[in-house]
Amino acid sequence: MVAETETRQGLDVASSVPLLQARDVTFGYNRQELLHEVSLAIQTGEMVGLLGPNGSGKTTLLRLLSGIFQPWKGQILLEGRELRQWGRRDVAQRIAVVPQELHMPFAFTVKHMVEMGRTPFIRSFFGSQGSRDREAVQEAMAIAGVADLAERIFNELSGGERQRVLVAMALAQEPSVLLLDEPTAHLDIKYQIETLELVRRLNREHKVTVLAALHDLNLAARYFPRLILFQRGIVADSNPAEVLDPALLRRVYGVDVQVGIMRGSAHLSVLPPVLEEKRGLPERPVVHVIAGGGSGEVMMRALADAHIPFVAGALNIGDSDHTLALHLATEVITEQPYAPISSAVLDQVRASLRSVALLILCPVPIGAGNLALLREALFAAQRGLSVIMLEEQVSEGQEESLEAILPRDYTEGKGTRLLMLLRQAGATVVTSVSEALECAKKQLADETFLSLQ
Numbered sequence: 001m002v003a004e005t006e007t008r009q010g011l012d013v014a015s016s017v018p019l020l021q022a023r024d025v026t027f028g029y030n031r032q033e034l035l036h037e038v039s040l041a042i043q044t045g046e047m048v049g050l051l052g053p054n055g056s057g058k059t060t061l062l063r064l065l066s067g068i069f070q071p072w073k074g075q076i077l078l079e080g081r082e083l084r085q086w087g088r089r090d091v092a093q094r095i096a097v098v099p100q101e102l103h104m105p106f107a108f109t110v111k112h113m114v115e116m117g118r119t120p121f122i123r124s125f126f127g128s129q130g131s132r133d134r135e136a137v138q139e140a141m142a143i144a145g146v147a148d149l150a151e152r153i154f155n156e157l158s159g160g161e162r163q164r165v166l167v168a169m170a171l172a173q174e175p176s177v178l179l180l181d182e183p184t185a186h187l188d189i190k191y192q193i194e195t196l197e198l199v200r201r202l203n204r205e206h207k208v209t210v211l212a213a214l215h216d217l218n219l220a221a222r223y224f225p226r227l228i229l230f231q232r233g234i235v236a237d238s239n240p241a242e243v244l245d246p247a248l249l250r251r252v253y254g255v256d257v258q259v260g261i262m263r264g265s266a267h268l269s270v271l272p273p274v275l276e277e278k279r280g281l282p283e284r285p286v287v288h289v290i291a292g293g294g295s296g297e298v299m300m301r302a303l304a305d306a307h308i309p310f311v312a313g314a315l316n317i318g319d320s321d322h323t324l325a326l327h328l329a330t331e332v333i334t335e336q337p338y339a340p341i342s343s344a345v346l347d348q349v350r351a352s353l354r355s356v357a358l359l360i361l362c363p364v365p366i367g368a369g370n371l372a373l374l375r376e377a378l379f380a381a382q383r384g385l386s387v388i389m390l391e392e393q394v395s396e397g398q399e400e401s402l403e404a405i406l407p408r409d410y411t412e413g414k415g416t417r418l419l420m421l422l423r424q425a426g427a428t429v430v431t432s433v434s435e436a437l438e439c440a441k442k443q444l445a446d447e448t449f450l451s452l453q
């Protein structure tokens with residue numbers, strides 16, 4: 001996390017109230033939660049890159065931070081004051097958004113477009129411009145390098161030129177914060193570099209605070225001293241060396257990469273692995289862990305300590321086991337916060353159970369939402385998959401009384417019945433993590449022995 005007072009690449013980052021802040025923000029679409037209690041603070045002078053796979057919620061977060069969307073819960077604060085308490089015009093004079101693309105229905109010239117960026121300062125849209133407005137427009141066009149294009153029609157420009165005009169429009173607002181949504185999408189490498197050089201200049205020379213959603217991890221490493229890795233919530237928030245960690249990227253993007261400093265370069269590079277080196281990469285998961293509600297914490301730590309690669313899931317975002325699994329598991333099967341396990345996610349669980357050698361079922365609370373996971377576990381056991389059931393210690397004489405509904409079963413006995421069927425299908429019941437680990441090592445050793453025969 002960002003320290004209160006810090007100097008990043010020569011920029012003094014103010015220590016007091018964050019310039020822009022999300023506090024416990026929850027938001028979604030069509031009544032389905034996408035972001036759950038997201039908190040983040042951007043200090044004046046920072047240049048922050050927002051990374052994450054397609055659909056991870058980057059654009060949504062930028063729209064929340066700029067006030068286009070209102071959070072369902074939580075707050076967005078600008079200079080410590082809730083965004084909705086500021087007037088629209090006041091917000092627009094401070095926060096500018098550079099969208100990925102903008103399709104204009106009319107043949108606007110570049111100069112018209114940049115003047116439109118100035119509207120928060122003009123009394124009405126058709127109001128007349130003052131000399132300060134004209135100056136701001138000229139300055140914005142000069143800084144963004146589009147002064148020569150002033151009389152050209154926006155829709156007739158190249159992708160790179162249009163991108164620079166969008167930046168000029170935002171600059172005409174003279175904002176303190178610039179939110180950019182994939183400013184380098186659709187640009188060739190020359191324009192990508194030019195655009196990010198421009199953004200860096202704005203940050204360094206014009207003191208504009210920057211938050212930019214990006215897909216290119218290499219450009220992110222090169223231009224952004226602070227990176228936030230986002231997947232419907234913050235997975236990592238630190239400098240490029242910490243965030244561009246191959247294991248973390250693998251969990252979030254589901255691909256193997258190499259990260260290192262290329263000869264003669266001063267920045268980290270993220271590359272696909274060389275084929276020969278693939279052998280040295282972490283093994284594919286051999287164990288699947290079903291957990292939730294903290295029931296898998298010790299088990300997952302034990303597997304990670306023993307270097308046994310495992311898949312965890314399905315786990316809901318916001319569940320403490322999900323947060324831990326993102327750090328420890330080789331793969332994490334993720335479901336939306338509080339949502340029941342969907343059929344698409346169940347398919348992922350089924351595929352994983354087909355590829356691993358062992359399932360460990362932790363003493364997870366059983367509700368209507370995760371009952372389907374137990375059914376998958378039972379099908380897998382009936383197909384011959386080895387299953388270890390980690391149960392809470394029961395007092396003597398109670399071992400045989402599983403017919404009584406388990407206290408952690410909230411499904412009127414359906415869950416308990418599935419657990420009994422799992423036992424009947426040959427699952428091994430253990431009552432401690434160390435026992436489970438020993439049992440797992442033995443099962444995996446037997447499995448390897450069988451596969452070698």
Ligand SMILES: Nc1ncnc2c1ncn2[C@@H]1O[C@H](COP(=O)(O)OP(=O)(O)OP(=O)(O)O)[C@@H](O)[C@H]1O
Pocket residue numbers: 029030034052053054055056057058059060061
């Ligand atoms: N207006 C909307 N209505 C319903 N669902 C939406 C809407 N906008 C986005 N979504 C969904 O919310 C999720 C997050 O979308 P968002 O655009 O925020 O992600 P992103 O990280 O910016 O993705 P990308 O990198 O592909 O641009 C996606 O599953 C998307 O389909």
